Amino acid sequence: MTKLAYFPGCSLKDNAKRFEDAAFFVMETLGAPLEELETWNCCGTVYSLADDDLMHHIASVRNFIRTKEAGSEELVTLCAMCYNTLARVAGRVEAHADELEKINAFMDREEDYEGGIRIRHILQVLRDTIGWEALSETVVRPLDNLKIAAYYGCTLVRPQETGIDDMERPVVMADALAAVGAEPVTFPFEAECCGTYQIVDEPHLALEQSNRILRSARLAGADVVVTACPLCQHNLEQALIAPVGESEEIKSIQVVYFTELLAAALGADEATMSPVVREILSTSVTAEGGA
Amino acid sequence: MADEKLTQIYIMGKAYDVPVGVTIMDAMEYAGYRFIRGAGCRSGFCGACGTVYRKAGEYRLEFVLACQEMVEEGMHLTQLPFTPAPRSDYTLAELDPSENVLLQHYPEIARCVSCNTCTKACPQEIEVMDYIQAALRGDVAKVAELSFDCIACGLCAMRCPADIKHYHVGQMGRRLHGVADLATPEHLTARIAQLDGGAFDGEMETLASASLADLKAKYAERVIEKVQEPEVATEEVAT
Ligand code: SF4
Ligand code: SF4
Ligand code: FES
Numbered sequence: 050m051t052k053l054a055y056f057p058g059c060s061l062k063d064n065a066k067r068f069e070d071a072a073f074f075v076m077e078t079l080g081a082p083l084e085e086l087e088t089w090n091c092c093g094t095v096y097s098l099a100d101d102d103l104m105h106h107i108a109s110v111r112n113f114i115r116t117k118e119a120g121s122e123e124l125v126t127l128c129a130m131c132y133n134t135l136a137r138v139a140g141r142v143e144a145h146a147d148e149l150e151k152i153n154a155f156m157d158r159e160e161d162y163e164g165g166i167r168i169r170h171i172l173q174v175l176r177d178t179i180g181w182e183a184l185s186e187t188v189v190r191p192l193d194n195l196k197i198a199a200y201y202g203c204t205l206v207r208p209q210e211t212g213i214d215d216m217e218r219p220v221v222m223a224d225a226l227a228a229v230g231a232e233p234v235t236f237p238f239e240a241e242c243c244g245t246y247q248i249v250d251e252p253h254l255a256l257e258q259s260n261r262i263l264r265s266a267r268l269a270g271a272d273v274v275v276t277a278c279p280l281c282q283h284n285l286e287q288a289l290i291a292p293v294g295e296s297e298e299i300k301s302i303q304v305v306y307f308t309e310l311l312a313a314a315l316g317a318d319e320a321t322m323s324p325v326v327r328e329i330l331s332t333s334v335t336a337e338g339g340a
Numbered sequence: 341m342a343d344e345k346l347t348q349i350y351i352m353g354k355a356y357d358v359p360v361g362v363t364i365m366d367a368m369e370y371a372g373y374r375f376i377r378g379a380g381c382r383s384g385f386c387g388a389c390g391t392v393y394r395k396a397g398e399y400r401l402e403f404v405l406a407c408q409e410m411v412e413e414g415m416h417l418t419q420l421p422f423t424p425a426p427r428s429d430y431t432l433a434e435l436d437p438s439e440n441v442l443l444q445h446y447p448e449i450a451r452c453v454s455c456n457t458c459t460k461a462c463p464q465e466i467e468v469m470d471y472i473q474a475a476l477r478g479d480v481a482k483v484a485e486l487s488f489d490c491i492a493c494g495l496c497a498m499r500c501p502a503d504i505k506h507y508h509v510g511q512m513g514r515r516l517h518g519v520a521d522l523a524t525p526e527h528l529t530a531r532i533a534q535l536d537g538g539a540f541d542g543e544m545e546t547l548a549s550a551s552l553a554d555l556k557a558k559y560a561e562r563v564i565e566k567v568q569e570p571e572v573a574t575e576e577v578a579t
Contacts, residue, residue, distance in 0.1 A: 059477040062478060062479060063440055063478045090454045090469065091452065091476055091477075093454070094450075104455065104501075107453060108452075108453060108454035111454050111456075156456065157460075158460070
């Protein structure tokens with residue numbers, strides 16, 4: 050398979066580096082390596098909902114131009130928020146030629162964007178291009194007996210136009226983990242909001258939300274919650290550190306990025322794993338080495 | 341003077357006839373302006389002379405250094421020699437470069453909307469937006485590399501809709517990169533030891549106590565060293 054034009058986003062170069070490192074390993078192993086755009090800028094962080102706020106879509110549009118320059122029609126992302134912002138802007142300017150014209154006119158003396166870039170989340174690539182079977186066949190360290198709760202949050206599945214799966218009962222991340230031997234549990238808060246940026250100004254709001262998610266996953270029997278978003282990951286981690294109310298249940302649960310577990314299953318070197326993943330492998334996964 | 345060719349420009353809205361083929365800075369002095377600020381090296385290095393102009397019939401503003409740009413017929417211009425942009429206070433040795441200290445010290449970089457206006461304003465043709473974006477994701481080496489030619493003219497910071505103080509971010513990035521990633525050049529260490537040992541104190545004292553007439557004479561007689569091929573000076577800085 051050819052290389053995939055890849056947009057990392059800022060968090061993946063900073064506090065979510067392990068999310069990305071694991072994804073590089075997974076895609077390399079699957080023969081579809083990620084090739085980071087040579088130049089890229091922040092996606093815009095949050096998709097602006099105002100009708101007349103075109104300024105905040107320029108950031109995404111610039112990345113589409115860079116994708117074209119890299120000779121690709123597709124741009125693959127890892128962060129759920131980047132995916133959401135990029136995909137919504139791509140759809141919006143495709144549907145509103147007048148808005149794209151304005152953005153191009155503003156950029157002036159620069160390359161125009163003519164449309165045509167498709168944004169894909171890496172889970173879509175795994176499901177639709179590589180396939181669960183091929184993923185299964187690559188496993189060298191099956192995650193047997195590991196019960197996982199796939200937590201999607203908002204931005205991967207909503208709104209419907211850009212959602213990568215059913216917006217209320219998504220399965221794609223659970224399917225990916227099932228393909229490498231883990232056992233997904235179902236729990237009712239899989240697509241609830243983690244509290245997002247409230248963690249900055251009103252931390253208790255985000256912590257309560259995140260706490261509910263973790264508790265629900267634990268009560269459903271999960272050992273590990275897997276995420277696809279640095280902000281979800283952060284909020285859930287914060288809830289682990291500073292539990293609110295009755296939260297004994299959540300103390301024994303772990304939170305990791307889905308790519309970290311995939312990388313572990315596909316044979317990543319233990320030295321490259323985060324301590325949490327190493328702990329999961331040694332305590333919950335009973336396959337390799339008969340530990 | 342009588343046969344000198346003149347052209348008309350507008351300085352802060354007032355029309356002046358100035359000689360053809362001179363820099364904006366020379367034209368302003370010709371028109372009677374005297375620089376207390378807004379001029380320094382007169383060679384395009386110090387960044388003191390940031391200037392904006394618009395040509396007749398043109399919708400764009402252009403951003404230049406007054407000491408480098410030639411006047412053109414019908415130019416409307418003003419200087420922007422100073423940008424109010426306080427620098428964050430830090431002690432380099434106390435910073436932990438593994439954390440995103442650029443973002444901590446200049447949190448407004450997260451407001452960047454990628455409009456690229458800063459890049460278009462830069463008279464040094466630096467990819468200003470790209471170094472701010474690199475700062476946002478904590479890529480200090482990239483910030484240092486991209487911002488290397490910055491002369492702190494401030495024009496980018498005057499234009500940014502997000503009120504970012506680009507050149508301070510770039511400078512901090514270069515400092516962090518220098519401390520964290522680059523080897524200390526030997527010649528620098530040697531020179532600092534020389535200074536600390538007082539090797540030049542005598543000469544300094546002689547100069548400091550010299551009369552104005554002596555100083556003028558010394559200046560007139562000074563020998564300017566030939567530029568050496570950069571074999572020692574720059575090579576050792578590399579990693
Ligand atoms: S980056 Fe900004 S301050 Fe530095 S030279 Fe360019 S415009 Fe001037
Ligand atoms: S002018 Fe400001 S907001 Fe626009 S790209 Fe430059 S730093 Fe970002
Ligand atoms: S006077 Fe120094 S750059 Fe123009």
